[in-house]
Amino acid sequence: MIHVHQLTKDYAGFRAISEIELVIEEGQVFGFIGPNGAGKTTTMRIMATLLEPSEGDVYLWEHSVVDEPEMARRLIGYMPDYYGVYDDVTVREYLEFFAGAYGLPRRERKRVLDDVMDLTDLVKLDGKVVNGLSKGMKQRLALGKTLLHDPKFLILDEPAAGLDPQARIELRALLRELSHMGKTICISSHILTELSDICDAVGIIEKGQILAQGSVASLYKKMRGTRIVTLQMLGRTDEAVAALAGLETVSDLELSEENTLQFSYTGAEDKLYTVLKPLVDRELPLIGFSEAKKDLESLYMSITQGDVQ
Ligand SMILES: Nc1ncnc2c1ncn2[C@@H]1O[C@H](COP(=O)(O)OP(=O)(O)OP(=O)(O)O)[C@@H](O)[C@H]1O
Ligand SMILES: [Mg+2]
Numbered sequence: 001m002i003h004v005h006q007l008t009k010d011y012a013g014f015r016a017i018s019e020i021e022l023v024i025e026e027g028q029v030f031g032f033i034g035p036n037g038a039g040k041t042t043t044m045r046i047m048a049t050l051l052e053p054s055e056g057d058v059y060l061w062e063h064s065v066v067d068e069p070e071m072a073r074r075l076i077g078y079m080p081d082y083y084g085v086y087d088d089v090t091v092r093e094y095l096e097f098f099a100g101a102y103g104l105p106r107r108e109r110k111r112v113l114d115d116v117m118d119l120t121d122l123v124k125l126d127g128k129v130v131n132g133l134s135k136g137m138k139q140r141l142a143l144g145k146t147l148l149h150d151p152k153f154l155i156l157d158e159p160a161a162g163l164d165p166q167a168r169i170e171l172r173a174l175l176r177e178l179s180h181m182g183k184t185i186c187i188s189s190h191i192l193t194e195l196s197d198i199c200d201a202v203g204i205i206e207k208g209q210i211l212a213q214g215s216v217a218s219l220y221k222k223m224r225g226t227r228i229v230t231l232q233m234l235g236r237t238d239e240a241v242a243a244l245a246g247l248e249t250v251s252d253l254e255l256s257e258e259n260t261l262q263f264s265y266t267g268a269e270d271k272l273y274t275v276l277k278p279l280v281d282r283e284l285p286l287i288g289f290s291e292a293k294k295d296l297e298s299l300y301m302s303i304t305q306g307d308v309q
Contacts, residue, residue: 001026002047002153002184006056009042016042017208019056024186024201029179031199032188033300039208040188041081044155047186048078060153077146081157091125091133091141092117095148102149112148120144120174136167143174154178156187172198204303212303219303229275231261232288240286243278250275262292 004022008015017039024030032040045051047058049069058065058072065072089097095116099109117123120140125133133141139159146154156175160168175198179185189195195202196216203213212219233240240261244250249267256262265275279286 001059001061002186003059004043004047004056005059007043007046007053007058008055009039009046009051010054015208017205020205020208020210022203022210022213024184026184027179027182028200029175029185029187029198031195031202032186032205033190033195033202034188034205035190037207038190038205040205041157042208043205044078044157044186044188048076048155049073050078074149075151076153076155077149077151078155079142079146079157079159081161089130090127091122091130092127094130094141095122095144098145099148104148112150116144116147119147119177121170135162136164136170139163139167139171140174147178152182152184154183154185154187156185158188158190160189204300227265227269227272228292229263229265229272230256230288230290230292231263231279231286232290233259233261234285234287235259236284237261239282240279240284243282243284244275247275247278 002022002024004020004024007017007020009017020039020043022030032043034040042051046053047060047065049065049072053066057067060072060075063071063075092113095113096109099113104112117126120143122137122140122144125137125141128137130138130141139162143156143159146156160171163171175185175187179198187195187199199216201213201215202219204211231240237255237259241253241255244253244261244263249265249271251264251266253261253263265272267274276286276289
């Protein structure tokens with residue numbers, strides 16, 4: 001189990017993260033979600049022993065990253081959001097270099113490299129020069145590098161950033177495979193939908209503070225009481241907005257697409273028809289009335305807007 005405890009980091013007087021408390025259970029894929037500047041990288045770099053906290057600590061299976069950094073480094077594989085470029089080395093040479101740096105015994109290196117390259121689908125790229133790889137290939141190589149010393153806990157900082165849809169699907173499959181292998185994974189992103197189907201739990205961070213955490217289902221449960229309703233019309237949306245704007249149970253009313261209105265309904269379930277009535281009374285050309293699928297994106301919006309406490 002990973003326990004982030006009261007973690008605080010000040011950069012020259014600026015508090016980047018404040019008293020962060022997170023628990024990641026063994027074997028979980030944990031999504032660390034938040035907008036730019038929220039403090040994801042700061043938290044992850046502390047987890048990875050690359051940055052010292054101002055206060056608090058991170059316990060990896062009870063080992064403190066502050067007091068036992070060497071031990072922690074054996075347990076973690078960290079993939080930064082940006083990594084350096086090594087001009088003229090091939091994929092295999094690159095991995096060999098890091099296998100050496102991690103102190104892997106020479107006689108085991110070939111087997112480990114073959115396993116990792118097989119897992120991350122790098123076999124075909126064996127002799128390719130690192131600089132000539134595409135973004136997606138580089139991402140797989142960076143992930144391969146973090147796996148060389150067989151860490152139990154993977155800290156992946158925005159691994160999906162900049163990948164095309166196909167590469168994203170492949171990354172998801174790879175993360176699932178790593179999870180099945182028993183790895184505990186913490187993966188950050190500001191794109192929520194990207195994580196929804198692979199995360200067992202998520203933590204939402206904004207301005208250095210955790211706003212919510214738990215399984216996606218449990219966060220939805222907390223949100224119960226708010227429904228996001230979508231109205232589709234053939235026109236006259238201005239009149240619909242005017243008709244709905246005065247209702248107490250309607251908030252966050254917006255034109256989400258042409259002829260499509262969206263709003264949060266906070267009234268009783270069996271009174272939902274009351275929002276339809278003023279529209280029907282005005283004979284507005286309504287063709288669709290449905291509850292928007294509560295994806296992670298809308299969940300996130302409600303959390304950051306303070307609907308979920
Ligand atoms: N070395 C540093 N010195 C001063 N301030 C920093 C430093 N690193 C980060 N910060 C500040 O700390 C805050 C958190 O930054 P951090 O990089 O952790 O956010 P993030 O959630 O990873 O954002 P992004 O989604 O853009 O990667 C930001 O306000 C940032 O400007
Ligand atoms: Mg970051």
